[in-house]
Every structure is written in C-alpha cells, then in structure tokens.
Amino acid sequence: MPVLTYREAIRAALSEEIERDPNVVIMGEEVAQFNGAYKVTEGMLEKYGPKRIVDTPISEAGFIGMGIGASMLGIRPVMELMFWSFYSVAFDQIVNNAANVRYMSGGQIACPIVIRGPANGGTNVGATHSHTVENILAHHPGLKVVVPSNAADAKALMKTAIRDNDPVMFLENTILYGEKGEVPEGDITLPFGRAAIARTGKDLTIVTYGRCVLHSLAAAETLRASKGFDIEIIDLRTIRPLDVDTILRSVAKTHRLLIVEEQRPYCSIGSHIAAIVQEEAFDELDAPILRVGTVDAPSIYSPPVEKQQIPNVDRVIAGILRLL
C-alpha cells in the first residue's frame, strides 16, 4: 500500500474529486499561487488551473458566505480556512447561513459545501491561532463535523465530505500534516459516523479523536509494557454524526471510560460523551468517567508550557492511572 503523509492524502482526495466532479472548486487564502499556507494544495493550480483552484482575498466572511451561496446553486466549494481559528470572522455565515438555510426554507435548499483547515494547539502560535472549535460547530444542527487522525482516514473522509450534500466542517491538524500512513489506492470513501477501534483491549476504553489518538496509542503501549494494561482506543473520526454505539459497546466490555481530547473541559465534546454514557450505560460503569483535556485557559505561547497545557502522552498516562 502506498505511504502518504496526512497532507498528501488530503491533496489526493481533493485532486480525485476535482477530476471526478466539475462542480468542485478549491478556494481560500493562498491555496493557489502560494501552494497553500500548509502546502495541502501544493501543485494543484498548475494541474487544474485557476477556475478550479482559487485564491481569495483575506475576507473569510465574504468568501465563506459566497461559497455557501454558490453551493445553494449546486457548486461544491471546498473552502480552506488557513486556520480554523479564523472561523470567528465568518461565524455568522457558518452558523446562520450554512447551518440554517435548509431548515428555514423548509428543506428546499441544500448546501454541499466543505470548509476545511487545521484546528489545533501545540504549535506556539498563541491563543488567536489555537482554537479547537469542534464543540462549537457540533453544537449547530445542520452542520457535520469531521476530525481525522491519520492519512488513510483523512483521504477517505474528505472524499465523503465533498460528495455529501450537507455542509461539512473538516478539522485537520498542522502537527499531523507530516505524519505518514498507509493509504489504500482507489476511490475509497468512509461513511461519517463510523468510529475506528484503533486498538482493542479489555481493561479500559479511551474515546478520542484527532492527534490525541496518537498520544493515546503511545500511552497504551507504554502501560502495556510497564503494567500489562490492556486498553481499547476508539477513534471517533467524526463528531457529528457520532458513533455512540461503538462507544457504548466498548464501555460494556471494559466498564471504564477515559475521554481524551484537545478541548477545554467546559462544554467540550467529552462533556457530552460523558453525559450520553451515564444516561445510556450507567450500569456498565465501574468507575466515574474521566477526561484528559486542555488546561482551561487561552492557549499559552510559551513552547514548553504549551506542551503541558494540551494533552500529551504523560498526561494521558496519568489519566489512565487514575482509573486503573
């Protein structure tokens, strides 16, 4: 199987979809001539030309809104936010127009738009550039939210996202862009709402997604070696829809749940998963549900300290040890 970086995998999906469907357009700041701020779209302008790969001004409300409007007429724009953090200046367009227009029209309109870009901390770019926004997006019915952790998933989920007729918010991670993984060849898609069991085990379930899957896998290996723990890891892949069944099945097996996420604790994705599990599987639990997340403050710049603010392998190990 070919080995691609996460970045190349997304690029492959974008390219294949551009070739498949003449309505797909890639748009965003610096995506064309500059090759993408994070080089996801590198080489695509040369290959597909300026009608399909479009540089926009620094004007998120304008171009995201424009993309939503174009999608109502059947264009399938894939809009890059240089950082998801910049969604705040386009927030009205996303939550009022993309999320609501179908509903408010009584189902007469579809918005097949994808908005993509990195949403993560850990790169010492300070609080303005380090927002993790999946909880805020997932709070809006009408939006779908995707959070791939590896190259193969990123490619398959991006293809699904582009073909989906609802607005899809695709959250990547700058630290994962260089991560390599085997990516099956061919036209492979993955349905939203199907989690992956990244590691099977019986002593404890970790529910996680995005880069935290990597921390969790490393922590589980360490504790298997040192203490013989057998930990199951569920990679959610998508936040909305959410694969609740896989979570509940795993909890029914392990009876212990740790949620690892790069969110701040208050009103996070983990808060909601904890609520669901205690509502629907209370009797399966042998211990309180615990979470490992980001220390509750704006993202600190200081490089060594930021590493401690967000989840890392040591903090995941500490979380596991509180449960086992």
Add this chain to the structure above:
Amino acid sequence: MRLKNLPDHLLAGKTQTHLISSSPAKQLPFASFNPKFSLVSKKSTEPTGAAAESQMPAVSLHAKAPANAKLSAEQRIELYRKMVRIRRFEERCLPVYNSGKIGGFLHLYIGQEAVAVGACSLMGKDDHVITAYRDHGHAIAVGMDTKPLMAELYGKITGCSKGKGGSMHYFAPDLNYWGGHGIVGGQIPLGTGLAYAVKYQGKKGAAMAFMGDGAVNQGAVHEAYNLAALWDLPVLFVIENNGYSMGTSQERSSAGGLAERASAYDMKFYICGGHDVYEVRATLDAALTRAREESKPAVVEIDTYRYRGHSVADPDKTYRDRAEIEDYRKTKDPIQVFQNQLVLEKVLTPALIEEIDAAARAESERAVEFAEASPFPTIADIQRDVYWETDQPKRTSEGRIFFNLP
C-alpha cells in the same frame, strides 16, 4: 430625507430622472389607498369615494425607456396588480398579527412595493434574488402564491417554509428566490455566491442581492463588494433606501453616500427613485443587462419609503414626523403613482382598478382562510429539514446525528 446628502451632480441627475409634473392629474376615485388608513387605522381599508386633488406627477419620464416601452398592456396591468396584491396581503396580515396568530416580528413592505415588483419583473430564467427579512414583497413579486405565505406567518406546515422560517425567512428556490434572511447584511455574501455559481456554470444570468440602508455598514457587505468587483461577478447590490434602519435615520448611521461606496471598489453605481415602477425597471434593466452581458457587478441605490414602523412592534413615535410619511404618501405612493400613469395610458379604467383591488382583497382573505384551516407542524417535524441526508429515505452516514435526551 436623503437628497441633501447627495453631491450636486447626482442631485441634478436625480431630479431629471424623477417624474415630471406639468399639471397635477386629478386622482381617480380609487381611494382605497386612503392616507388615513395606513397611518392609524388597524381596521381594513375603506374607499373614500371622493376624488382627491393629487400632488402626484402625471407622466413618468421612464415610460419610454426600452424596458417599459416594450411592455404590453397586460404586462403593465400585471405590474400594477402585483403591487396591489402585496399591499393588500400585508394589510391583511395586520389584524391577524394583532389577534396574536402571527408570532415574532412582522416587517411590512408597504410603501416600497414598486422596488420589488419592478426588479423581479425583469428576471430571466438564470437570474436570482435574495433579500433580508422585509421579504414579503419580493416573494409575491417573484410569483409566490399568497396562501403558503400567509400560512408561514401562522406557523403552519403548509407555509412556504413549513412553518420553520416565519415572516423573515420566505424561500422559493424554484422561482430563484433564495430568501428571506434575518441577519442584517448576512445575505449579501450569499447573493454574491449565487452570481459566482451562475458565472461558473457559464450561464447568462445575474443575482440581485437586496439590502436596506442600514445593512451597508456591515463588514460582510463590503467583503462581498470587493469579491464581486475583483472577480467580475454578475451581481447587483440593491440598496432599498427607505431612510431608516429601525429608528435610526441614514444621517445618524452612515457617513457619506451609500451607493457612492461602490467607487472604492471600482464598481459602477446607480441611484434612482423607487416610487415609480417604470423608473425602477429602467434603472435595473440597464444594470442587469450589463451584469449579464459583461459580467459586471454594480450597486443600485433605490430611494424609497416605508409607511409602517420598522416592524409592527415599532410604535413609530420617536424618530420621524407624521408629516414626512404623509408627504410621501401624497406625492409618491408607488401604487397611486402607477395607477395614475396607467390611467393616463388608458391601460387602467376605474372598473379595472376596482376589480384588481377587489380580487387582491379576496385573495388575501382566501390566504387567511387557508392558513386558518391548515395544521401546525408536529413535534416530529422539528427534526425534519435539518440535514439533506436525514430527509432522504435512507441515511448515508452512520451513528447518531440528532442528540435527543432520553
């Protein structure tokens, strides 16, 4: 109102393009646009019967503009009929609102009818319209049936948005009408996107994105201006300048002219009066033709006026004079102006005027009956029309997509 804000050259042009009035015409006994009614009465309108001395100009300077000269008598009557239907529909909404059967806000378009009717009458199959929350006029102008419009206000499932949008969120994509948007200025990037799609798909159409005079101060509007001009998108940004954003006059909210802001983006702009439907058509025909043929955006500022408060909840007592409303009504009421024009053209007769009015009243009555008789959405309907996917017989994704509490 706003004329004094205009630079001299525009003022001069504007006066020229306005209606001329050599000898005030005698107003016909179509007094159902009784000034008194629209000001104070909450009851239904009543004809006064008496011929009033009119201060309205008799001949539209724009009757001979190509867009208007080519109109058949039937088409002229249809323009008139649409304006009357909008007014009667909205007047009929008032008692319903006051009886508590319509929730939320009700922003009436009364006084502005010539703008939506003139603009939408120019639409071809690849032209599109989007507007803000004062959207009833545009809805009727593009051809929506008033029954589902009234039912929408009642919150009934038979409403044009299944009772999910309300007064501010009317939609009819089948008629190229893309809403109905509640966030001031938020629809303008969407309208720009409609134009982007039209151009991308190689069609010869244009989008008209309507907004109020208050909306021009929103950042999203300026971002859209820049994109449209930068990429030569066939979009018209139509400012319906009724002089006020809620209770704030243009003078108190906007520095400088409104249309003139287009120049900063190297965009053409037009300014015209909005009470003569012929003038609206003449101006927009030129702008639309240019948009379609040359794929060029423009700003079109149309001077108009609303008789009613910002919404029905606005007591309308603090920010403008009654005299100002009265003056507009006497001199510029768009329906009366066009009625006078068509009488002069011998297209309308007193009998036809009566017939059109009676039909419009009867239509709004039937709309009320339809809305009254219709059912409300069910609790299950709350979660329909959220996702395209979940509205299909079979889902494509897996997992939980609605998070219902047990």
